[in-house]
Amino acid sequence: MLIDPKTWHQHRLWFIATLAAAIGAVAWYFSFSRGLPDWPGGSSLPGFWFGVVGGLIILFEMALWWRKKVRTWRIGRTQVWLRAHIWLGLLSVPLIVLHSGFVLGGQLSTVLMVLFIIVIASGIWGLALQQFLPRRMLESVPAETIYSQIEHVMRQQTEEAERLVLAVCGPAAGAQPAAVAVADEAAAPMTIGALRAVGGVQGKVLLTSVPAAPVADAEPLRDFFRAEVRPYLEQGAASGSPLRQANRATVLFQDVKIKLPSAAHEPLAALEGLCTQRRQLDLQRRLHFWLHSWLWVHLPLSAALVLLMFVHIGVALKYW
Numbered sequence: 001m002l003i004d005p006k007t008w009h010q011h012r013l014w015f016i017a018t019l020a021a022a023i024g025a026v027a028w029y030f031s032f033s034r035g036l037p038d039w040p041g042g043s044s045l046p047g048f049w050f051g052v053v054g055g056l057i058i059l060f061e062m063a064l065w066w067r068k069k070v071r072t073w074r075i076g077r078t079q080v081w082l083r084a085h086i087w088l089g090l091l092s093v094p095l096i097v098l099h100s101g102f103v104l105g106g107q108l109s110t111v112l113m114v115l116f117i118i119v120i121a122s123g124i125w126g127l128a129l130q131q132f133l134p135r136r137m138l139e140s141v142p143a144e145t146i147y148s149q150i151e152h153v154m155r156q157q158t159e160e161a162e163r164l165v166l167a168v169c170g171p172a173a174g175a176q177p178a179a180v181a182v183a184d185e186a187a188a189p190m191t192i193g194a195l196r197a198v199g200g201v202q203g204k205v206l207l208t209s210v211p212a213a214p215v216a217d218a219e220p221l222r223d224f225f226r227a228e229v230r231p232y233l234e235q236g237a238a239s240g241s242p243l244r245q246a247n248r249a250t251v252l253f254q255d256v257k258i259k260l261p262s263a264a265h266e267p268l269a270a271l272e273g274l275c276t277q278r279r280q281l282d283l284q285r286r287l288h289f290w291l292h293s294w295l296w297v298h299l300p301l302s303a304a305l306v307l308l309m310f311v312h313i314g315v316a317l318k319y320w
């Protein structure tokens with residue numbers, strides 16, 4: 001969820017209401033505590049109500065999971081749910097802190113408070129990431145594809161690149177007759193890449209034309225493809241290839257270009273375009289990881305928080 005000057009009007013009321021409720025709670029708590037020897041805790045009048053409201057908010061926060069998972073549970077718009085999740089989640093912080101009376105208490109309430117702090121901190125962290133990672137993705141990954149398709153797409157691109165190299169260089173010396181037949185077939189017109197209609201990579205790659213017959217003296221292209229390009233296209237950053245860095249890739253491609261006849265320059269540029277695409281998809285994968293991995297903390301610890309909260313309520317009511 002984006003919170004910026006453009007979307008602020010959707011948050012303003014939530015912000016004001018959250019601030020007013022927090023100020024009201026703090027004012028009630030401190031006026032109640034005047035003259036008392038200790039800070040009032042969960043069994044005091046304000047402390048009890050802060051616990052009740054804070055607990056209900058936590059249950060509501062958990063309901064977001066149901067809202068997302070249970071398809072028939074489509075009450076209200078997702079955006080409204082998310083705004084409520086964020087602002088009520090933030091409001092629960094002063095309520096729960098005041099409910100605790102600024103002490104951690106026994107083991108159970110200490111664990112509960114630690115869980116609560118981690119859930120809140122991970123929520124704020126996730127929200128902060130949502131402010132800039134999607135924009136970064138849009139700007140830096142014009143070749144963005146469906147996340148789960150990344151490896152499949154790159155496998156296809158590698159096969160196409162292989163055909164391209166075969167068409168330009170011809171079958172390798174001592175190749176099997178089958179490879180020669182494949183080389184003939186590879187000489188047919190070919191388009192490479194092209195995932196999304198925008199962005200420099202696709203334009204460049206689409207323009208690639210394949211020479212009708214193998215180009216003389218193009219062997220350095222095959223060597224470079226086998227040594228550097230193919231492993232990088234197949235494995236991405238995990239290959240450890242220097243091609244994962246844009247500036248080093250430029251230098252390497254320039255070095256090979258000097259060794260090649262001009263008829264092989266365009267296919268070389270196509271391979272460079274594919275490497276750029278691989279770099280973008282690797283970046284997409286990294287951004288995707290950061291955008292989603294915090295939920296692995298936020299969600300399970302939220303569930304643990306709710307479970308332990310019920311134990312805490314049971315124990316507290318028993319000894320009250």
Ligand code: HEM
Pocket residue numbers: 001058061062063064065068082085086087089090092116119120122123124126127130295298299302305
């Ligand atoms: C006790 C407090 C909280 C609980 C129990 C809680 C629980 C949850 C749960 C269960 C989900 C759904 C996970 C999923 O399946 O995707 C979620 C998502 C999320 N939470 Fe919280 N949360 C709490 C506080 C907060 C706070 C304070 C913030 C931010 C200030 C926050 C930000 C988020 C965000 C951004 C998402 C992802 C929503 C999306 O984009 O789909 N949460 N939370």
